[in-house]
Amino acid sequence: MQTFASRLTDALGPQVVHSEPEDLAVYAFDAYSQDRLPSAAIVPSDAREIGIAVRIARECDEPVVPRGAGTGLCGGAVPSRGGLVVSLARMNRIVELDVRNRRARVQPGLVNLDLSNAIAQHGIFYAPDPSSQKTSTIGGNVGTNAGGPHCLSYGTTTNHVLGIEYVDADGEIQHTSIDDPGYDLTGVLVGSEGTLGIVTEATVRLLKLPEEVRVCVAAFGDVESASEAVSAIIGAGIVPTALEIMDALITHAVEAHFHAGYPENAGAVLLVEIAGAHEDVAAGEATLAAIAREHGALSWRAARDQAERDALWAARKGAAGAIGRIAPNYYIQDACVPRTRLPEIMHAIDGIARDHRLPVGNVFHAGDGNLHPLLIFDRRDARQVQAVVDAGTEILHACIAMGGTISGEHGIGYEKRETLSLVFSGDDLAAMGNVREVFDPARLFNPDKIFPSGATCGEVKR
């Protein structure tokens, strides 16, 4: 009997299919890291090839895991049961650009930043900008409904996807559009982390570049007062394009690496971006600076030019990487709280880290209430490893207790599936299970992701 890999190779050719262990090693993990070799990996050029592979996988009872750039932090791209990994790396084209109507049809392997860079000459951009945007792909972003600093005013990926082409569990190519009558399948597919099908094309909405952009940096004595300033800004009914906080630990690491011009002696730094019409940007800065000062800002400074703005943003988006250079290991958590609770949750996180004797850095999308505490540890020390796991869970519990949730933009993946039942009841999960049952009754796509292990969707339902 033919093996799974040899059937794939016969159907698609050796240039598409990889099955040697040394070739498969790169598909065994993502940024969450969990090693498990798939039986095979394909790097297809089009949806048709994916359809063929899915049909073979189905016949061989092998699970199928889609993969973008592998930057996901929750194990969404990890082939937890082996099977087939579908790398979308080769499908990285802008298929169609409609400048007048501000939309583009793109392949899933297109790198997020490459899209905005390619269209900037037309005065338009693609708004979702995860910190990983230099490497992460549109397809991966669609899978996790990725966010980013600018989601505060522009919304997350789901608000920018107008339609999807995907390969379903029968290997058939399907099309959805939010403008079609009928159920909004597009909206359900975005954020489904590869469990409902494999996205082979997305039609995305593009926005007009703002007339003016101003990026400002304020220094605070501590992260709580910076958080209070953010709560006050939102409370005053002002929604800038971005409101980001970095604490002292992160700011030091970032400055040591990037020299972007953040105030190094601050207990916390608030990065504010205001964009829009010239009149609004000038007035907005004055108002925001006044609120920041009322809440203890020690300094406020606007970047002078595009180069300085870019440097500040590059450093902010490179924060996790900068920590990687000074810490043996780190674990980045993703959770949300209502925005009035920011000072309180920052205090709670500090206490949790202290209890577990772990250094913690905080770099987060404060305006959205989206936290990213970064716990620093040494993998070689078993106590520290356990402490990180425990502290991470305690932080999630603290967020839920304040009316928040367990993921703002990274998704649930493999990592958080057991905690999903902390926010959703069996009935809530059963409704989601209904969707899974329709799209993927055989649980072919990305098993072990999103849903708690004790109860697969089918089991959750009654």
Added chain:
Amino acid sequence: MIAKPVRAKRIPTASFALGSLTPGRVAEPQDGAEAAAILRAASDAGEAVVAFGGGTLQSAANAPARYDIALSTKRLNALHEYDPRELTAGVGGGMTVGELNALLARNHQFLPLDAPLAAQATIGGTLAAGWAGPRRAAYGRPRDLLIGATVALADGTLAKTGGMVVKNVTGYDMGKLYVGSHGTLGVIVRANFKVLPAPAVRRMAIAPFDDELRVRAIAHASALSIEPAALLIVDGFHEVAFAGRPRLFALLEGSDQVVERATRELRSALGAAGIAETRLLDGDAAASAYASILDAYATATADTSVTFVARGLPSEAVTRAQRVRDALGRVDTVADLRTGDVIVRVREGFDTVRAVLGRAVVLSAGPAAGVDAWGEVPAALATMRALKAQFDPRGVLAPGRFVGGI
């Protein structure tokens, strides 16, 4: 299974009629749990249930195939959570859009759902009908403003999705599925939104023009550096201001300075196109003028009149609306330059409208119009049917109302 008695009150059923059907009774649950129990009992008994809010967009779906119970969401009108400092609000599905916006306005906030007949339209009904108005280009669609929901399902459970935070990827985004499902999957008993700071100034600029200036006027108005929140070319629609002439409506929303600049730009652009007069309405007058257009969308002019909406590309909206008028003469049309929507209100020639516009769905219809609300079926119909069967295996939720007979 044994049928449980459905909680019912003696509420006159006539005002809940759909097509030729009047429900046997009206249920008025006072909370989500009661709504879920009603659905469970109906499921067990095989009785068909149609959720009923303000009734403003009921004709945007086909009449049900069967109709035993009207589930009025009237009493599901609580303000569950609203902290103005959070810019979020959680409300019952039966609250009217008008009431919510009045509550928000006290804190200089708003929710741009653009619901026609907002004083009657409910939050749940507006979401379920999948309505998305002109300002979606500026502020996002209702689905994008929704951050969480609680839905009563046919099996009697109450399922939550999302929450009260503005950013959330925790399990499937089920809210997207219920929005636009016309009550065929469940009943939205609670909806959570991110709300927005209200613009300091709201101004409606109205420019009636002569037909020979149409092309230039539109070209100039489409190239403004500050884009209006809504930009509509209205032909016909006698209840909208300056009836009798084609006219451009530009809704300008923002700070005082920006709206002033936008006004100057618009006037000069239209002036260059040969249009001398642009009338300005501010504040409540602007809001009423805008509402009068939205309200007209949901208002039948005769028992047989039908208002269609056809989605499309912004660059093609004007041409598409023109093609309908070329084919049918002086009918009511709106070309939405920012969203690409074409709205057409006609008393006959339904097939012509669909032939010209392609996929056009009914937004409202007079009681005797007898038109299929959906027209051409979508590519993904098989998946949609399977979803319906999974959520409502007994087929009791709004049977036959949705696309493809779902």
